Amino acid sequence: MCGIAGFIGYGDQGDLERMTRALAHRGPDGEGFYTDPDHGVYLGHRRLAIVDLDGGAQPMRDQDGTVTVSYNGEIYNHVELRRELEALGHRFRSDHSDTEVLIHGWKQWGEELPLKLSGMFGFAIWDRRRKTLFLARDRFGEKPLYWARQNGTLLFASELGAITAHSGFTAQYDSLALKKYFAHGFVPSPNAVYRDAHKLPAGHCLRFEPGSGDLDVRAYWRFRIEPADTFPSLDEAAEAVRELLLQSIRRRLMSDVPLGVFLSGGVDSSFATAGMCRFREPHDV
Numbered sequence: 001m002c003g004i005a006g007f008i009g010y011g012d013q014g015d016l017e018r019m020t021r022a023l024a025h026r027g028p029d030g031e032g033f034y035t036d037p038d039h040g041v042y043l044g045h046r047r048l049a050i051v052d053l054d055g056g057a058q059p060m061r062d063q064d065g066t067v068t069v070s071y072n073g074e075i076y077n078h079v080e081l082r083r084e085l086e087a088l089g090h091r092f093r094s095d096h097s098d099t100e101v102l103i104h105g106w107k108q109w110g111e112e113l114p115l116k117l118s119g120m121f122g123f124a125i126w127d128r129r130r131k132t133l134f135l136a137r138d139r140f141g142e143k144p145l146y147w148a149r150q151n152g153t154l155l156f157a158s159e160l161g162a163i164t165a166h167s168g169f170t171a172q173y174d175s176l177a178l179k180k181y182f183a184h185g186f187v188p189s190p191n192a193v194y195r196d197a198h199k200l201p202a203g204h205c206l207r208f209e210p211g212s213g214d215l216d217v218r219a220y221w222r223f224r225i226e227p228a229d230t231f232p233s234l235d236e237a238a239e240a241v242r243e244l245l246l247q248s249i250r251r252r253l254m255s256d257v258p259l260g261v262f263l264s265g266g267v268d269s270s271f272a273t274a275g276m277c278r279f280r281e282p283h284d285v
Contacts, residue, residue: 002027002058002072003046004124004145005162008133008210009153011042018165020044023158026072034059034068034126039210041126041133045070052097053256062103063093066129069102072158073121073143076251081105081116098254106134114138114205114220118251122200124156133208139221141189141202148197149215154208160192190217249275 003023006016016033024031027046034043045058051074059070075081078098086092090104098119105113106125114136122145125134135156137145147156148163150170155163164171177191187193189201200206203221208214232240249272253259261276263269 001048003158003162004044004070004072004122005157006041006043006070006124007153007155007166008039008041008208010040010151010168011153011166013042015166015168016042016044018167019155019157019162020046022162022165026158030057032058034061034070036068036126036128039128039131041128041210043068043070043124043126050074050255050257052094052099055094056097056099058099060097060099060103062107066127067103067106068126068128069099069106069123071099071102071121071123072145073119073123073138074098074252074254075101075117075119075121076254077118078254111205111207111220122158131209131211133210134205135200135208136205136220137200137202139203139223145200146192146197147200147206148192148194150196152213154210154215160194160197163197164194245271246275246278250279253279 003026005019005023013035020031020033023046027048029049030047032045043059047058049056059068061068075098078101081101082092085104085108088108090108092100092104094100102123102125105116109116111134119138120142121138122143123136135145135147137143144158145156146160146163147154148169151168153168155166155169157163163169172195173193174191174195177187177193180191181187189199192199203219204217205220206217253276259276261273263273
């Protein structure tokens with residue numbers, strides 16, 4: 001778990017530091033900042049080091065300094081994407097950082113990048129050449145991502161508390177969001193408890209162009225249930241589910257640090273633990 005924060009518009013380094021440090025509990029292993037005062041762009045990051053401990057510091061920039069990313073999550077297919085990008089001519093500086101895959105992926109695929117990703121993520125990319133900020137959240141919203149716009153300033157963060165740490169943000173409760181909370185027990189997307197603040201929905205992305213002020217939020221993916229042409233037997237269906245679950249577990253064992261598992265005692269966590277033991281040495285779990 002990491003934390004990202006940033007803004008474009010009014011503010012200074014002090015605002016960025018307060019926003020980022022409001023997320024210290026999400027990332028105890030490192031802190032980083034990127035500023036582009038010419039365009040009023042400020043990006044911050046708190047890191048929990050999981051993959052590429054030495055080479056994965058953030059915000060991360062490409063070699064010519066035109067693309068910068070601040071990212072929270074894990075990209076499970078980053079190895080395959082790295083190979084694909086290398087075959088297309090991209091050259092990586094890191095050994096196995098999934099963060100750097102986002103940088104080269106953006107340069108290759110632009111706003112189609114989220115469709116290429118298998119993982120859980122909330123990230124912000126600043127493209128200095130295109131003068132564009134791009135935010136994206138994973139398909140099912142495993143990783144949080146909030147944004148707000150007040151007085152011409154766009155703010156974003158993994159948690160609302162980081163947004164309220166900016167000196168230019170006025171935090172006033174949104175009555176509709178509070179009604180939704182009492183009705184549902186949570187605040188559904190795209191609402192947030194503060195006025196002018198929003199939760200980026202799962203499977204959505206945001207593009208902001210500070211020069212024109214244009215802001216666009218759109219869905220890049222929607223969940224659909226598509227009926228199969230043929231129906232498997234119960235045994236065939238059970239085996240297919242088993243293989244998919246094992247594949248999912250194996251992808252999530254990507255780590256350069258020891259792994260653990262929380263057991264609730266149910267079938268799901270027990271299966272996850274058994275799957276971990278199948279793919280890892282016992283002392284690694």
